[in-house]
Amino acid sequence: MLWIMNTKLWKFLEYVQKGIMILSSMTILTLVLVQVALRYIFVMPLMGVEEIATMVGFWLYFMGASWGTAERIHIKADLMQVIIKDPKKLIWFKVFISALSVILSGMMVYWGWGYFKWGITRWQLSSTLMIPMVYSQSSVFVGAILMFFYFIIELVDHFLQATGKKPLDFIEEEKTCKEGEEASCIP
Amino acid sequence: GPKWTFKMGHANPPDTPYDKLAHWFADTVYERTNGQVKINIFPSNQLGDWTETFELIQRGVVEMGFQIANAQYDPKLNFAYYMPYVVSNLEEAKEAYAPGGWAYDIIKDLWSEHGIKALAVYPIGMAGVSLKEVPPSPGDPTVEKGMKVRVMPLKACSLTYEALGYIATPIPYAECYSAIQTGIVDGQMGGPPFQAWQFRDVNKVWIQYNDYFEQHWIVMNQDIWNSLPADIQKVIQDTAAEASATRWKQVETEDEHYRNVLKNEFGWTIVMLTQDELNACADRVRKIVWPQMKEMLGEELYTKVRLATFEKK
Amino acid sequence: MVIAINLILLIGLIISGLPVPFCFMTAAIYMAVVYNLSFSFLLPSGYYALNSLTLLSVPFFIMAGALMSSSGIAERLTTFAQAFLGRLRGGMGAATIVACAIFGAISGTCSSAVACIGGIMIPRLEELGYPRYYSVAMVGCASVLGQLIPPSVPMILYAWVTQQSVAACFLATVIPGILTTILMCIVNWFEVRKMKTVKTEPQIPFDEKIKVIGKATKHGMWSLLMPIIILGGIYGGITTPTESAAIAVAYAIVVGFLIHKELTPRILGQALVSSSSITGVAVLMLFFVSILAKVYTMQRIPQQLADFILSVSDNKYVLLLMVNIFLIIIGMMMDDFSGTMLSAPLLLPLMIKIGVHPVHFAAIMGTNLGLGNVTPPCAPILYLAGRIGGASVDQYFKPALKFMLFAQVPVILLTTYIPGLSMWLPKLVMGIK
Ligand code: NA
Ligand code: NA
Numbered sequence: 001m002l003w004i005m006n007t008k009l010w011k012f013l014e015y016v017q018k019g020i021m022i023l024s025s026m027t028i029l030t031l032v033l034v035q036v037a038l039r040y041i042f043v044m045p046l047m048g049v050e051e052i053a054t055m056v057g058f059w060l061y062f063m064g065a066s067w068g069t070a071e072r073i074h075i076k077a078d079l080m081q082v083i084i085k086d087p088k089k090l091i092w093f094k095v096f097i098s099a100l101s102v103i104l105s106g107m108m109v110y111w112g113w114g115y116f117k118w119g120i121t122r123w124q125l126s127s128t129l130m131i132p133m134v135y136s137q138s139s140v141f142v143g144a145i146l147m148f149f150y151f152i153i154e155l156v157d158h159f160l161q162a163t164g165k166k167p168l169d170f171i172e173e174e175k176t177c178k179e180g181e182e183a184s185c186i187p
Numbered sequence: 188g189p190k191w192t193f194k195m196g197h198a199n200p201p202d203t204p205y206d207k208l209a210h211w212f213a214d215t216v217y218e219r220t221n222g223q224v225k226i227n228i229f230p231s232n233q234l235g236d237w238t239e240t241f242e243l244i245q246r247g248v249v250e251m252g253f254q255i256a257n258a259q260y261d262p263k264l265n266f267a268y269y270m271p272y273v274v275s276n277l278e279e280a281k282e283a284y285a286p287g288g289w290a291y292d293i294i295k296d297l298w299s300e301h302g303i304k305a306l307a308v309y310p311i312g313m314a315g316v317s318l319k320e321v322p323p324s325p326g327d328p329t330v331e332k333g334m335k336v337r338v339m340p341l342k343a344c345s346l347t348y349e350a351l352g353y354i355a356t357p358i359p360y361a362e363c364y365s366a367i368q369t370g371i372v373d374g375q376m377g378g379p380p381f382q383a384w385q386f387r388d389v390n391k392v393w394i395q396y397n398d399y400f401e402q403h404w405i406v407m408n409q410d411i412w413n414s415l416p417a418d419i420q421k422v423i424q425d426t427a428a429e430a431s432a433t434r435w436k437q438v439e440t441e442d443e444h445y446r447n448v449l450k451n452e453f454g455w456t457i458v459m460l461t462q463d464e465l466n467a468c469a470d471r472v473r474k475i476v477w478p479q480m481k482e483m484l485g486e487e488l489y490t491k492v493r494l495a496t497f498e499k500k
Numbered sequence: 501m502v503i504a505i506n507l508i509l510l511i512g513l514i515i516s517g518l519p520v521p522f523c524f525m526t527a528a529i530y531m532a533v534v535y536n537l538s539f540s541f542l543l544p545s546g547y548y549a550l551n552s553l554t555l556l557s558v559p560f561f562i563m564a565g566a567l568m569s570s571s572g573i574a575e576r577l578t579t580f581a582q583a584f585l586g587r588l589r590g591g592m593g594a595a596t597i598v599a600c601a602i603f604g605a606i607s608g609t610c611s612s613a614v615a616c617i618g619g620i621m622i623p624r625l626e627e628l629g630y631p632r633y634y635s636v637a638m639v640g641c642a643s644v645l646g647q648l649i650p651p652s653v654p655m656i657l658y659a660w661v662t663q664q665s666v667a668a669c670f671l672a673t674v675i676p677g678i679l680t681t682i683l684m685c686i687v688n689w690f691e692v693r694k695m696k697t698v699k700t701e702p703q704i705p706f707d708e709k710i711k712v713i714g715k716a717t718k719h720g721m722w723s724l725l726m727p728i729i730i731l732g733g734i735y736g737g738i739t740t741p742t743e744s745a746a747i748a749v750a751y752a753i754v755v756g757f758l759i760h761k762e763l764t765p766r767i768l769g770q771a772l773v774s775s776s777s778i779t780g781v782a783v784l785m786l787f788f789v790s791i792l793a794k795v796y797t798m799q800r801i802p803q804q805l806a807d808f809i810l811s812v813s814d815n816k817y818v819l820l821l822m823v824n825i826f827l828i829i830i831g832m833m834m835d836d837f838s839g840t841m842l843s844a845p846l847l848l849p850l851m852i853k854i855g856v857h858p859v860h861f862a863a864i865m866g867t868n869l870g871l872g873n874v875t876p877p878c879a880p881i882l883y884l885a886g887r888i889g890g891a892s893v894d895q896y897f898k899p900a901l902k903f904m905l906f907a908q909v910p911v912i913l914l915t916t917y918i919p920g921l922s923m924w925l926p927k928l929v930m931g932i933k
Binding site: 026035066069074 | 525551743749
Binding site: 039 | 238258259260262335339340341342345354355356357483
């Protein structure tokens, strides 16, 4: 467990991100169900419901992707542990990969900022309800910042392990698989 | 090799009349510039749908396009894409959208406000709706049809088809086919008989509502255009005008051709409304939908459009 | 040359263990640098790709998968399946494969089949003694059946791009899909025979068995209704796949709270958080794959590959074999949506020239790109299965390879070289000549 995970900042981020994930999930669910009900009960589908659902969906995607970075559940091939047998070399290789992740997510932050600025200045509106699309476009930028932050934490963690501190991988310490959580809880 | 290489996308599948003309345009420009300008054609929305390619052209990442206006960046552009019953038949469409026509001039200016040089109009055809069966009194817009029609996800589209007596259901084009197939909607709007032909297995009826005249535009990024020497500009401009003229001739026969194919080869019922019925539809839609588009278009443009259409008569 | 370097870069990075989305991102950056493209459009391209209502079915089906576990639905469903198949050797494995095929028919995409069936069945199978990595390989490969058994989103895209009838394209992949299902069950039977850990229940008398089945049916009634609701919604013309996915989630919540009483607000919250994270990491990959695909399209990379194919031979069977290889490479590099969008318009003129019917080509594309999706290095669907099942590539690669070689590859070859296999149903039902 890294010290930062006990800080108020981490807890705050966790609280907010999980809140947005739950809220956006429930929102898109409700919107889509309401639309089905309107179509069959009132035979009058509401204009633009799908549009809002898709926009909210972006927050679900990018909050999920960045929280996935915090929990280190990104899709990746674990072939290096087969190729590099020496654990010391392996952890230094992981430091390198984490550094690469930091750089790439940093670039994503930079481009995300450019996209955010474009969104603010051009003020693109959705087709039906004419909602400013920057509301959903900004999720890309926010998600990139969060991923950048969590990749830095991962880099620090791997670096500490590589320099001889004891393993600090928080996932194994923090979480135990509860029933009904198989999908998220991976040992 | 060529001095300039441009990417140019369009919405239709390879080997359709649209695609063939696009290739003719590219080849002719290449020839007339002695190989200095090479245009690569990307059919079938390969570069993205019209909202995305509009942005790509604005950014100059894609240089050219057979492009639909994207009203997301400017509600006024709704006029350039879907505004119902600006015209009610092909003759009026030709008057309005041919070079020098009143709508032509308005739209050309709108494009340039967004950093895009409009070279020529690329007409597609008179629109209508395809359905599973003939609705009650298709020509009388005041009769509730009790049928669900897929409309393009645009406010003006929903309002128009509601005004024509249908239950408007906005669905993205990609999901349209399976929505009809499974019965979520009874039919679709959003293009000329050619588009209905894509739905030949799931629909049985075509109603020629003429609710709008679909036109794409041959466009280029303004900065890239400005950077070209005058002689190259002239070749591109002239060739675009020729492509446009060819397309105008095709439009006359093409809608007819696809209606005949649907009728004779696939057993469809083709409903052609009389001009009186078309006028009734147009009047009702203009009365109900247009006031709601006033805010989108702005006072000035809205007044211009009104003056140019029914107040003219 | 650029293509080769780009491919090597992509493969190298994926092997290095860099999160796959960022491997695609790096490959896109490389292409943009080489071709001097402005970076400004990369993120917007990804945004436009994700801005789709259809894609919302992914979080819904992942949610449904998570909730089917935590509201007790999955447990009762598997008990039910076990009552029928538990006594057969490898029976539960076969049931999983069939479940993937059916679930693929529910969702229209493979990733949701991986998420839902994988989430439920992998822990179940582990209890029965199937190694986790084996189940991951099985679910990953079987989920590709979702592309072959209608409705299938890539087939709709193919039909639009090539101006073919969607109904005909749907029907073209049905027989190859069923064939793949059967072959996978056979592979599973051979594999399970070698596993000493896998348990089968002792034989019991017939009337006893009827009682067990009856009990499992009664116990699992509410759970059994769920797939019926989803399928009925779509095939009955009531809802779109996205909507029926949402209904499935709502149904799971109601049953979990009111009928099985196993769901609590806390567990619901946890399930939503975990399904959002899984959706997020999957969608992030799609985000960067779409960006890379856009750069490829702009630089006509697939076009260059196709030209290369034509320069080598003009023999129909040689060409078909090369098309197979080409499609598998495309499938290796990108997702099924982008792969379809790129390859269909590119290869169809060539196919027509050598006398392949467009509807037949739909089946060729479907089976090939399906294999590509589970072929490392870029095997998004297989990695997703690994993610969900919690096994690493080096473990599940070998069994996955067996499913590919003995189930998918034979069907690809049969589909490619025997047109009747895919053309029979469209001819019968649609009267296609
Ligand atoms: Na399917
Ligand atoms: Na692959």
